[in-house]
Amino acid sequence: xxxxxxxxxxxxxxxxxxxxxxxxxxxxxxxxxxxxxxxxxxxxxxxxxxxxxxxxxxxxxxxxxxxxxxxxxxxxxxxxxxxxxxxxxxxxxxxxxxxxxxxxxxxxxxxxxx
Amino acid sequence: xxxxxxxxxxxxxxxxxxxxxxxxxxxxxxxxxxxxxxxxxxxxxxxxxxxxxxxxxxxxxxxxxxxxxxxxxxxxxxxxxxxxxxxxxxxxxxxxxxxxxxxxxxxxxxxxxxx
Numbered sequence: 001x002x003x004x005x006x007x008x009x010x011x012x013x014x015x016x017x018x019x020x021x022x023x024x025x026x027x028x029x030x031x032x033x034x035x036x037x038x039x040x041x042x043x044x045x046x047x048x049x050x051x052x053x054x055x056x057x058x059x060x061x062x063x064x065x066x067x068x069x070x071x072x073x074x075x076x077x078x079x080x081x082x083x084x085x086x087x088x089x090x091x092x093x094x095x096x097x098x099x100x101x102x103x104x105x106x107x108x109x110x111x112x113x114x
Numbered sequence: 115x116x117x118x119x120x121x122x123x124x125x126x127x128x129x130x131x132x133x134x135x136x137x138x139x140x141x142x143x144x145x146x147x148x149x150x151x152x153x154x155x156x157x158x159x160x161x162x163x164x165x166x167x168x169x170x171x172x173x174x175x176x177x178x179x180x181x182x183x184x185x186x187x188x189x190x191x192x193x194x195x196x197x198x199x200x201x202x203x204x205x206x207x208x209x210x211x212x213x214x215x216x217x218x219x220x221x222x223x224x225x226x227x228x229x
Contacts, residue, residue, distance in 0.1 A: 006156075032215055044220045101162050
């Protein structure tokens with residue numbers, strides 16, 4: 001059973017516009033959420049994170065929103081740039097332990113067209 | 115480089131053979147994680163190390179999988195009697211400490227193909 005779901009396998013956006021990537025989770029024990037970006041033939045790169053005590057975290061062009069009641073988070077990229085084209089993974093971590101292993105979604109492939 | 119490195123980058127093997135995958139974490143990182151990504155899937159957690167010990171091995175898919183870490187640094191993931199369903203990208207990550215708010219830094223992965 002998938003605990004972290006990214007229902008859109010792909011997304012295409014025009015350069016300069018906003019990209020919105022969505023993620024849903026089922027486990028209410030998750031209390032820390034991350035977005036990773038992955039280029040082909042490379043490992044995932046950490047992008048941004050949010051703790052469940054917040055509903056928004058912003059870093060430059062990237063903003064993550066968390067809606068705990070809906071068990072939903074989203075990553076906004078504005079303005080989108082061609083270099084943002086990559087696969088974006090949503091990940092979650094459980095509270096109550098120090099282990100830190102991440103539960104990942106299947107990823108959304110973002111294409112930003114010039 | 116100062117990042118996580120993995121070797122080999124690609125491995126093709128025959129069904130039934132054993133393979134060993136290596137991970138060199140970032141120097142000073144005490145926590146090390148192994149994940150795998152099968153085709154069209156997200157990353158699946160396998161095992162983590164805090165220092166040289168692996169407190170939780172429940173993520174390993176079968177008893178054909180084992181991992182060890184020596185000297186608090188290099189880790190090897192061994193797959194015995196490989197099967198075609200073991201074909202995947204095996205990713206290693208390290209972080210300064212364990213903990214859910216510790217950023218995990220990933221290596222480039224080992225692409226394993228079992229024929």
